[in-house]
Amino acid sequence: MPALVVFDLDDTLLDHRGAERAALADVHRMHAAHLGHHGVGHVQDTYHAHNVPLWRDFGAGRITAADLKRLRSERVLHALEAHDLDPETFSRDYLARYAEHWRWADGALDAYRAVATRFPVGVLTNGFSEQQRAKFARLPEVEALAAFAVISDEVGVRKPDPRLFEHVLGLARGVLDRPALAPADVLYVGDSFHSDVEGGVGAGWRVAWLRGDDARAPEGAAVVEDWRALLDLLEIA
Known part of the structure; x- marks a missing residue:
């Protein structure tokens, strides 16, 4: 886990x-x-x-x-x-x-809540700071349940750049008071092959590729077809 x-x-x-x-x-x-x-x-x-x-x-x-x-x-x-x-x-x-028209994706809120009851959660997103911050304001539980929320525009590098993932790992070590937290201890959940899968795997994280393609999934990435599959992967009833 x-x-x-x-x-x-x-x-x-x-x-x-x-x-x-x-x-x-x-x-x-x-x-x-x-x-x-x-x-x-x-x-x-x-x-x-x-x-x-x-x-x-x-x-x-x-x-x-x-x-x-x-x-x-x-x-x-x-x-x-x-x-x-x-x-x-x-x-x-x-x-x-x-x-x-900003809304939670179908099933995402319930799944996000369920994961947050069992694991520390964070958010990592590309995009322009002003717009992404406005999205967090529209969906307040995103930040309310997260230990941290990182926007690439505020760091200066974008996914899939490994420096962004390294930055987030360092932040998580401090926020969670887990100095020994390793890349392989993190599971990243995302939909984009280029930004999320290649970026996460390239940084040594594990990845759950939402609605992904089994044939293209590299080692270190699990394909989850929907939110129920993610909860099953995390052994959440």
């Missing part, structure tokens, strides 16, 4: 993809004059297709945060041929609606 369980936030505890799609549906309605010639599903898929690689470029240091925010809207609107919709307006309206 682990001595500490650390959770990712977006698309693990918080339903980021659901919030993204709901926000884009709102924006599709708000700007029907510019976007209505596309189905909402196409708008959602186009946004996701451009957003993900830009976040990877940002994580690799190839673009800045300002570049990410600007290019995301510009590229999406170009792909949708919505040339008369101002990218800044699109971005502002999307982010406002996105925040209105």
Whole structure:
């Protein structure tokens, strides 16, 4: 059994993809004059297709945060041929609606509570500090039950960089008063192969890959199809 369980936030505890799609549906309605010639599903898929690689470029240091925010809207609107919709307006309206749809992922709150009754828990998330802090405020039990909550933007390195995991391990040793806490004593729960699985395993942590792929899971990573499977892995009835 682990001595500490650390959770990712977006698309693990918080339903980021659901919030993204709901926000884009709102924006599709708000700007029907510019976007209505596309189905909402196409708008959602186009946004996701451009957003993900830009976040990877940002994580690799190839673009800045300002570049990410600007290019995301510009590229999406170009792909949708919505040339008369101002990218800044699109971005502002999307982010406002996105925040209105932040919710716990299905089953996540009950599972998080159950794990926190048996193990110390922490949170480690990528993302911009202001937005991630706002998510914690919307879902207050995330921080209330956690020994610590770390946002990559506040440390200066992002998952999967092993330096971020080393930082969290050092923090946990102090917070838990466990100076001998080793990487292999930590179980990280997350959904992203690149950020969570490769990052955690690369740092020597154990990983529970939520909704993962058995064929791709490296040594040190267990695939858990749902929250019940995670509780079974941790022997929580």
